[in-house]
Amino acid sequence: MKNHLPTIKEIAKELNISISTVSRALHDHPSIGLRTKTRVQELAKKLEYEPNQTAIFFQQGKTFTIGVILPELSEAFFSSAISGIEDAAHKSNYTVLMGQSHDSVEKEKQLIDTMKKHRVDGLLISISKNTVNYEHFEALQRYKIPIVFFDRIPKIPNIHYVACNMVNGTVQAINFLFTKGHRIIGMINGPEKLPASKDRLDGYIQAMTKSRLKYDPAMVLNCNLSRESVSAATEKLLTGKRKPTAIVTFNDYVALDAVQQAQKMKLKINKDICFVSYANLPLSNYTAYPPMASVEQFPYLQGQKATETLIELLQQKSSEETDNVNATYYKIILESQLVVHNGK
């Protein structure tokens, strides 16, 4: 009548066999006779026995848990990514311990600490926008907790990561605009120091020069993503000497703000001026003038791949106990893909 959960010890006593026999029986160990095996398994089922995971975690020195640290769940990109992570993790019987840094370095450090304390087997990290110092990641090396970075990658050597090729995505986007006849193409990019901005710019330049159009720096403006700065940039582009007929925007929010500004200026969207963006949001469906096309970054897939990579690392770690510095670092680059929004 005791209300605590049953243990193998109890099963053992009940059946008058040893604890180890019970353990092995439950694991289908070959050296246990069929008879006892079934006896054990039946009693276990009857008692609704469930192994005490905390004991197992402890005993094995593993938690079958992977930590995930990302900036902001309310960004659609990351909420998709975490779905990919979750699904991949569950498939391999791992669980997910999650934390948001809210783009604060302090919070990021704190989270790493918590994760370390909880002895997660490995970590998946997309770094905060403001992280410039990477010691707190390096500290984890000592603890032998492998990390796979995704999407937002720190600039340090010898790391594993999964990311999406935004340079190429941008090239695709611009080539698409070429096929639609556009020749003067502007860009409203993000904050200048952001790696994401750099990729887009690189793509822009690459696409333009490859088509023997010269790269006009005046056609690329940075903004800080605020509504005002987007409006300002849009206005500046659309009233400049060379007027673009199409604009590539840093992300969908920027696109929406830019569209509004263009409308204010009495321009006809998709006629006088076209927009192409990067697909962070499902929101485009809900607005009157979504961008003509978007560069899909496959957040779900990125999360999934990152997780699979991490789990692979964990498995090879546990097999070859030789902590050799065999130093192969996974660098997985997914190709982005331009999605043309159908009609309307």
Added chain:
Amino acid sequence: MKNHLPTIKEIAKELNISISTVSRALHDHPSIGLRTKTRVQELAKKLEYEPNQTAIFFQQGKTFTIGVILPELSEAFFSSAISGIEDAAHKSNYTVLMGQSHDSVEKEKQLIDTMKKHRVDGLLISISKNTVNYEHFEALQRYKIPIVFFDRIPKIPNIHYVACNMVNGTVQAINFLFTKGHRIIGMINGPEKLPASKDRLDGYIQAMTKSRLKYDPAMVLNCNLSRESVSAATEKLLTGKRKPTAIVTFNDYVALDAVQQAQKMKLKINKDICFVSYANLPLSNYTAYPPMASVEQFPYLQGQKATETLIELLQQKSSEETDNVNATYYKIILESQLVVHNGK
């Protein structure tokens, strides 16, 4: 040169004292002399000792982890809620194990199982849209894992929950429309069987009858949230005999679709027809015609409150070991609040 992490055992050996002394010293136990206490603490720091949480979890039979099961992180409501949960949990040194049901009952069951296996101390659940059968929750009672439900609450007695008063929110919304002079007010509600829809309808009826306007069932249409059904409902309302001058929509997505339909019908938004909605989304800022006002449901706060409640339950559980059926169930209802969107 062994690369494994230091343990209290090692500290003990190094200092020639017993393990228990070390343990107590690290916990500032009063019966340990100041001298040894500092000696221990210094060595611990030097060795960068960190207690092995898995061992502690095991030993204490607690994991200081709370499980969270919710339908869909990509819904802004839930991503805010989880932020509230995280913050509240971390404040009390709990961590969060998260899983999405994606509104699948099967997945929900599976998650509960995982959480149970991982021996979470307690659970926070927002049930899937399709859950009609509640045995999998009741099963947890046996395991003494307390649950606090939030936002989406199952219809069973004797549970703890935190929710937002949508009836009242709807009343406020409609009263607001009254003050703006509207008398004929329509509603595009969600699926009929959803509790959320029922609350809104109740509020609608309550507000109308209280103002001695009669409740006209023809003014309230259900939709299945798809774009088409929203458009259809909007059209029906706006071409009916009594034409509403304002419409309350089930959520922001519905509002946006309805706005588009109204525009298609050459109506001037905020002039010929006004919209009021429920604030699930920050998206309203990014669209040309956001609803005039929204009922704020305070997802962050709901998450926070739910977490605090759960932690309180956990603490009182561990103190009074008497597993009395003292049966006080927390039912926390937050008041929703109408937010009027400024201008434009």
Added chain:
DNA sequence: ATAATTAATGCAAACGTTTGACCAGTGTCC
């Protein structure tokens, strides 16, 4: 001085599981 009290520390069990090493039978082979 000696008993009583207090302060500081040590001992050992307990938490539930896994796992390498060992052992008792039983049968087989030559």
Added chain:
DNA sequence: GGACACTGGTCAAACGTTTGCATTAATTAT
């Protein structure tokens, strides 16, 4: 009839920490 190999099982250590209960040493009260 002894060496050999199975088969089916048991024993006990180990994982790192906490904690009730002893134990010792030092101090005080009588």
